Amino acid sequence: xxxxxxxxxxxxxxxxxxxxxxxxxxxxxxxxxxxxxxxxxxxxxxxxxxxxxxxxxxxxxxxxxxxxxxxxxxxxxxxxxxxxxxxxxxxxxxxxxxxxxxxxxxxxxxxxxxxxxxxxxxxxxxxxxxxxxxxxxxxxxxxxxxxxxxxxxxxxxxxxxxxxxxxxxxxxxxxxxxxxxxxxxxxxxxxxxxxxxxxxxxxxxxxxxxxxxxxxxxxxxxxxxxxxxxxxxxxxxxxxxxxxxxxxxxxxxxxxxxxxxxxxxxxxxxxxxxxxxxxxxxxxxxxxxxxxxxxxxxxxxxxxxxxxxxxxxxxxxxxxxxxxxxxxxxxxxxxxx
Amino acid sequence: xxxxxxxxxxxxxxxxxxxxxxxxxxxxxxxxxxxxxxxxxxxxxxxxxxxxxxxxxxxxxxxxxxxxxxxxxxxxxxxxxxxxxxxxxxxxxxxxxxxxxxxxxxxxxxxxxxxxx
Numbered sequence: 001x002x003x004x005x006x007x008x009x010x011x012x013x014x015x016x017x018x019x020x021x022x023x024x025x026x027x028x029x030x031x032x033x034x035x036x037x038x039x040x041x042x043x044x045x046x047x048x049x050x051x052x053x054x055x056x057x058x059x060x061x062x063x064x065x066x067x068x069x070x071x072x073x074x075x076x077x078x079x080x081x082x083x084x085x086x087x088x089x090x091x092x093x094x095x096x097x098x099x100x101x102x103x104x105x106x107x108x109x110x111x112x113x114x115x116x117x118x119x120x121x122x123x124x125x126x127x128x129x130x131x132x133x134x135x136x137x138x139x140x141x142x143x144x145x146x147x148x149x150x151x152x153x154x155x156x157x158x159x160x161x162x163x164x165x166x167x168x169x170x171x172x173x174x175x176x177x178x179x180x181x182x183x184x185x186x187x188x189x190x191x192x193x194x195x196x197x198x199x200x201x202x203x204x205x206x207x208x209x210x211x212x213x214x215x216x217x218x219x220x221x222x223x224x225x226x227x228x229x230x231x232x233x234x235x236x237x238x239x240x241x242x243x244x245x246x247x248x249x250x251x252x253x254x255x256x257x258x259x260x261x262x263x264x265x266x267x268x269x270x271x272x273x274x275x276x277x278x279x280x281x282x283x284x285x286x287x288x289x290x291x292x293x294x295x296x297x298x299x300x301x302x303x304x305x306x307x308x309x310x311x312x313x314x315x316x317x318x319x320x321x322x323x324x325x326x327x328x329x330x331x332x333x334x335x336x337x
Numbered sequence: 338x339x340x341x342x343x344x345x346x347x348x349x350x351x352x353x354x355x356x357x358x359x360x361x362x363x364x365x366x367x368x369x370x371x372x373x374x375x376x377x378x379x380x381x382x383x384x385x386x387x388x389x390x391x392x393x394x395x396x397x398x399x400x401x402x403x404x405x406x407x408x409x410x411x412x413x414x415x416x417x418x419x420x421x422x423x424x425x426x427x428x429x430x431x432x433x434x435x436x437x438x439x440x441x442x443x444x445x446x447x448x449x450x451x452x453x454x
Binding site: 264 | 380433
């Protein structure tokens with residue numbers, strides 16, 4: 001074992017609602033739990049797509065804002081003291097001596113006695129610009145990792161949502177110039193940010209698309225971009241860097257290649273939530289079986305089923321039925337044992 | 338459950354829906370876009386984005402005669418061979434990789450220009 005090795009009873013891949021409830025449940029069953037997610041924060045689809053919307057279809061909660069719901073799930077899971085490995089992607093899954101070994105993209109190797117996949121619709125990847133892909137890594141990027149990199153640059157930001165506006169807002173005082181290029185007339189992002197970006201003197205080019213990126217490709221020096229307006233008029237503007245903030249598209253990601261039995265965009269499971277691989281379970285929107293309904297309520301039930309089976313797999317002396325959570329101190333006194 | 342794009346999209350093709358779809362399940366024909374029901378995760382992001390309000394939830398569309406036709410037609414776009422093609426489009430797993438399909442269903446192709454109004 002190296003410093004990059006982690007050992008755990010159960011590794012949960014995906015920190016959305018199903019994974020977080022799974023972390024609670026694993027703790028309730030007395031399992032040492034590790035949760036990995038490619039996103040930097042827990043909450044999955046809820047935080048990515050509707051953090052401010054009201055959720056009304058979870059038992060006993062008449063209505064709750066997305067981000068509050070996630071915070072409550074994290075709090076509930078905290079009783080079992082899970083280890084979070086966030087901002088890291090599970091890249092490979094192998095079996096050593098019958099037990100799963102998962103390697104993350106930062107080199108961390110997780111030795112788990114069981115894995116529960118709760119990665120839902122999968123990994124968000126940036127939507128491509130559609131031109132100038134050869135500049136990726138030099139004159140084109142999909143994220144702003146360090147705003148200072150753009151100091152004294154002419155920056156062109158493409159997109160009309162919150163990311164585009166947030167980055168325009170952040171780079172305004174740092175870059176030599178910021179031009180926001182958006183295909184439509186109106187912006188999707190927050191009105192207050194838009195107002196601030198406009199007030200800062202950012203050039204806003206609406207009803208406009210980027211059609212080419214030009215410069216010294218060999219030297220990695222972008223010089224300008226060609227913009228085409230809806231009318232067909234083209235203009236060339238100076239640009240040292242283009243940031244494409246066109247949103248994200250999700251797909252299964254690396255687990256497509258793990259040898260799991262798949263059905264379209266889903267992982268096939270049996271009624272115990274077992275996948276086709278030993279000691280690998282799945283729950284939530286990721287799974288498929290006849291009659292499947294993709295809802296959080298269903299994911300919660302599935303992950304409880306999965307964790308109870310995991311508990312018995314790892315310790316055959318345990319019973320499938322966990323006992324009742326109403327009993328006192330289910331964690332501290334090894335109540336589930 | 339899914340969402341359906343109605344006639345209000347025809348010849349408009351604003352594509353704002355495509356920008357917000359988290360699973361890239363909105364495919365462009367020639368004059369109209371189509372949502373792949375098998376790939377749609379029912380998040381509703383596209384519905385509010387459409388400038389012509391062409392996108393409607395399936396459960397609402399079923400109560401409207403014209404939209405019901407588009408619901409059936411949208412399935413046909415993926416499940417039946419399109420004009421000039423031998424095989425159905427199927428579930429391509431993402432419109433971005435596929436590019437514009439460039440062909441409409443017979444129902445949409447036969448719509449008069451200005452059907453969106």
